[in-house]
Amino acid sequence: MVPISWYLIWAAALFSIGLFGVLSRKNAVAILMGVELMLNAVNINLVAFWRYLDVRAIAGQAFAVMVFAVAAAEVAVGLALVISVYRRRQTVAADEIDLLKW
Amino acid sequence: MTPDQILFIVTALISTLAAVMVVSRRNMVHAALFLVLTLFGVAVAFVLLEAPFLAVVQVLVYIGAIAILMIFAVMLTRNVTDDSGDPFNKNARVGGLAALFVFSLLVVMFGGWSQFTAYPQAGDTSGSIVQLGVALTAADGYVIAFEVASMLLLGALVGAIFVVWPRQNENE
Structure with missing residues (x-):
């Protein structure tokens, strides 16, 4: 079997790659993809902790289901905002969406 | 292996x-x-x-x-302009450093945990789907979180439709 450290390090790597995408991509859709990577890394950790620590306590899987629901809500609203901004300003570059910046 | x-x-x-x-x-x-x-x-x-x-x-x-x-x-x-030019903004180097920092921080913190190299507990996981279903709907489980998540999803989808709904004064 695989020790839990492998899952934790892999999930940390996925989380950091997602963080890099969120911090440094120009395209707003790419930023949302980075957020998806981070949420998936968290899900791996939740399920790994459930499997390795106590299989009778189902909390890890239950919280993973919550993360699925929140991710779906986040991506629906996020993409709606991106499409709405694109209609008005013909851009999806995050640094050109600066109407609230002064 | x-x-x-x-x-x-x-x-x-x-x-x-x-x-x-x-x-x-x-x-x-x-x-x-x-x-x-x-x-x-x-x-x-x-x-x-x-x-x-x-x-x-x-x-x-x-x-x-x-x-x-x-x-x-x-x-x-x-x-x-999507397919040409730099896909990264001017913070890319700082972002890379921050991601590396977070990764090493996570590895160091997990590495100090006493069960870092633990192997799975011997246990029967075949009933976990039933357990999950019961936990998500039982009153002493996660039913409130489950209902809140469903309301959040409904609200988010209605909000998404509202945000992209075409309006009369779109190009004023």
């Missing part, structure tokens, strides 16, 4: 490389397809962790809905 260790290493390598491609590809359609590959790797990890229900939900919700929604958004917001 046991077979499941080899399977884990192959899965982790493929999906980590695909994640790197997601954040570095200039072509957004390619990035979305690599995102699908990464999400599939996570689904394989759920199978290895003996959580088959979550693996199925991962394929249905993430690959079937979220990734397709991403591809639709990419196609609806295509820009002529």
Whole structure:
């Protein structure tokens, strides 16, 4: 079997790659993809902790289901905002969406 | 090396490389397809962790809905300047350093944990789907969180439709 450290390090790597995408991509859709990577890394950790620590306590899987629901809500609203901004300003570059910046 | 260790290493390598491609590809359609590959790797990890229900939900919700929604958004917001020029903003170097810092911090903190190299508990996981279903609907379980999540999803979808609804004064 695989020790839990492998899952934790892999999930940390996925989380950091997602963080890099969120911090440094120009395209707003790419930023949302980075957020998806981070949420998936968290899900791996939740399920790994459930499997390795106590299989009778189902909390890890239950919280993973919550993360699925929140991710779906986040991506629906996020993409709606991106499409709405694109209609008005013909851009999806995050640094050109600066109407609230002064 | 046991077979499941080899399977884990192959899965982790493929999906980590695909994640790197997601954040570095200039072509957004390619990035979305690599995102699908990464999400599939996570689904394989759920199978290895003996959580088959979550693996199925991962394929249905993430690959079937979220990734397709991403591809639709990419196609609806295509820009002529998208495929040329720098895909990164001017903070890319700081962002890379921050990501490296977070990664090393996580590894150091997990490394200090007493059960860092623990192996799975011997236990029967075959009933975990029933357990999960009971826990999500039982009054002493997570029923309130479950209902709040469903209301959040409903509100988010109605809000998303409202945000993209075409208006009369669109191009004023």
